[in-house]
Amino acid sequence: MNISQAAKISGLSPKTIRYYERIQLIDPASRSENGYRDYNHKDLDILRFVQRARSTGFSVEECRQLLSLYQNPERHSSEVKELVQEKLQKVEDQIAELEHMRNTLKELVTRCPGDEAAQCAIIDSLAEKEEH
Amino acid sequence: MNISQAAKISGLSPKTIRYYERIQLIDPASRSENGYRDYNHKDLDILRFVQRARSTGFSVEECRQLLSLYQNPERHSSEVKELVQEKLQKVEDQIAELEHMRNTLKELVTRCPGDEAAQCAIIDSLAEKEEH
DNA sequence: ATTGACCTTCCAGTAGGTGTAAGGTCTATG
DNA sequence: CATAGACCTTACACCTACTGGAAGGTCAAT
Incomplete structure (x- = not known):
């Protein structure tokens, strides 16, 4: 074939x-x-x-x-299971990270008026100055 | 600097x-x-x-x-908001995909005995033959 | 003068493929 | 028998978002 x-x-x-x-x-x-x-x-x-x-x-x-x-x-099926459990952990970590991003993005979206004005909470938030 | x-x-x-x-x-x-x-x-x-x-x-x-x-x-803050909303959508799609993987992995883990035997539901599941 | 910590550029490698080029082969049709 | 179109082959470049390392210049302190 x-x-x-x-x-x-x-x-x-x-x-x-x-x-x-x-x-x-x-x-x-x-x-x-x-x-x-x-x-x-x-x-x-x-x-x-x-x-x-x-x-x-x-x-x-x-x-x-x-x-x-x-x-x-x-x-031994235990070897296979271990591998899959490790993978499961990695996937769950990735999900947690993405959920964190999602929450941040959601908050940004709700805080931005989305109108004709230049003032924008998203830009402000990313541009925020830190004291150091 | x-x-x-x-x-x-x-x-x-x-x-x-x-x-x-x-x-x-x-x-x-x-x-x-x-x-x-x-x-x-x-x-x-x-x-x-x-x-x-x-x-x-x-x-x-x-x-x-x-x-x-x-x-x-x-x-216009609307441009910014649109960009962030698109990104939010992409992140949510990614999360959904990973959750699907997580569910599959979880099911595989519960079905595998994890003992000394060679027989393993995970391997069987990945090796599964389809009719075509 | 030398040491160590900077700085510079450039090249290569990572993951998991995809796109494209240049060329050989197979099958069907005129 | 020629040719078109759909296969097949290899090899190289490109993608994302960096990171590592080599080779060499600079700076501050001893």
């Missing part, structure tokens, strides 16, 4: 698949006689796995670890 | 200040006789403004627009 078919099925783009190969996240695909990459069922399983892991929020490096666990029959 | 003093006061690093100058987010600083950058009160106001805008979550390009409004006495 050619790369664009594999891309369609896995939900990745051909470019992304070549990129993953280049950074050695996935093994080099075997080649047809004409030099085209050729994908089989097992390759597709791996591509789909990576696509799901990425869209669940895992970084490429985290995907590397998940893939290695996926392919290791000697794994 | 030298760059490291300006950096300390504004909360940016010297590297970042030079970077902002290079990408023309801020005007080139004037130079002392020895070629060192020299910052005055007005420069500091601008550096602080950018620092606050960045840490509130605005991208460099958004900061460029905010700075231009900040420096334009003919501005």
Whole structure:
């Protein structure tokens, strides 16, 4: 199967698949006689796995670890769980940071009149002078 | 005032200040006789403004627009408000996306036993085959 | 004179791709 | 059989927002 078919099925783009190969996240695909990459069922399983892991929020490096666990029959589910718990923590931290930003932005919006005048609480707030 | 003093006061690093100058987010600083950058009160106001805008979550390009409004006495506060409302929307979209990830991760964590066995609901879930 | 802390510029690397160019291949149609 | 269009290949540049490091100039104190 050619790369664009594999891309369609896995939900990745051909470019992304070549990129993953280049950074050695996935093994080099075997080649047809004409030099085209050729994908089989097992390759597709791996591509789909990576696509799901990425869209669940895992970084490429985290995907590397998940893939290695996926392919290791000697794994312990505790290792996997630990990895996912760490990721969960990171995501929650990110959410907290964004919520902080959201609150700041919301307050700025309510304080700005949004009219024709130049006076603007948002600008004033960002320009605020500190005593030092 | 030298760059490291300006950096300390504004909360940016010297590297970042030079970077902002290079990408023309801020005007080139004037130079002392020895070629060192020299910052005055007005420069500091601008550096602080950018620092606050960045840490509130605005991208460099958004900061460029905010700075231009900040420096334009003919501005209408409605323009500023619109910009901030757009940003608020982007932040809320990002939060929603991360919350979706968080929910997925949470569910994965609860479903994985986290023991010595290889069987793992997380791996199974990421490896899940679709009918197509 | 030397040391250490500044300052300067320039180049490279980070994450996770995407865009584009230059060229080879395959398939269908006239 | 030629050619068009849709594939495929590689390689390089670009994106965001910096940060690190090298190589070299300057300044203040000892």
